[in-house]
Amino acid sequence: MTAKRTNPDFLNGVPELLILQLLDRRPQYGYELVKAIRTSSGEAFAFGEGCVYPLLHRLEAEGLLVSEQRKVGNRTRFVYSTTAAGRARLADSRAVWEQVATGIRAVLQGGAHERPAVV
Amino acid sequence: MTAKRTNPDFLNGVPELLILQLLDRRPQYGYELVKAIRTSSGEAFAFGEGCVYPLLHRLEAEGLLVSEQRKVGNRTRFVYSTTAAGRARLADSRAVWEQVATGIRAVLQGGAHERPAVV
DNA sequence: GATAGATACCTTAAACCCTGAGGTATGTCA
């Protein structure tokens, strides 16, 4: 009922983009990534573990990520990093994001005149 | 075959923002709005009627829009326009969008320097 | 050595949104 939303709307698929970008910059493990999304977005996003972990598994199953098991004391960490396919997908996702942002900007800035997209 | 344009990801809640913005600029009826979203976004979006009509009804039920019935020949058109509450919501949604865009930009532009938020 | 809290991983039901397909009816044109 009371859907106390921590994250704003407008974010379908955004976690995937952010995860690919952050892991491409630096391999990380899940728990670390959850916090990195918060901090590196300037607190704009706060995706929970229930969002991030399933995504990591899905992206790995798709061959976009690989995980490496590291032992720290008695504890196991799964460090994820991007594959070549993952970097290609990241480039795609960034391009899609550009189109979305451009499209919205066009509407918000009184798009009285529609300029033919560069595409 | 017309290139059946499926919409990209990253758009949860975007239709609401665009509808409020477009109706705030100029009152329109549903069918017209469906096309306006396509053209004014530079073909970036193509939300179908199954998305737009339910949204118009919901936004009207929330008091953000009002509809006026106009007869054209034998045909009825429901022209929607924003209310004061609708304009307030539009301002909110635009602000949320700014935050989202800023947050994503921060991550994409190598957030090498993560400035600890002024907590 | 007990307790509490942070770390680290994982799963699940529910809610939400958009898609795609379908339905009804009117206007226009050949």
Add this chain to the structure above:
DNA sequence: TGACATACCTCAGGGTTTAAGGTATCTATC
């Protein structure tokens, strides 16, 4: 008459995120 665009509407389905919960290890304090 038929075909097509206009104009409204609904619904099942699939995909995504949330909120809540579960397990287990590490660290600190008392």
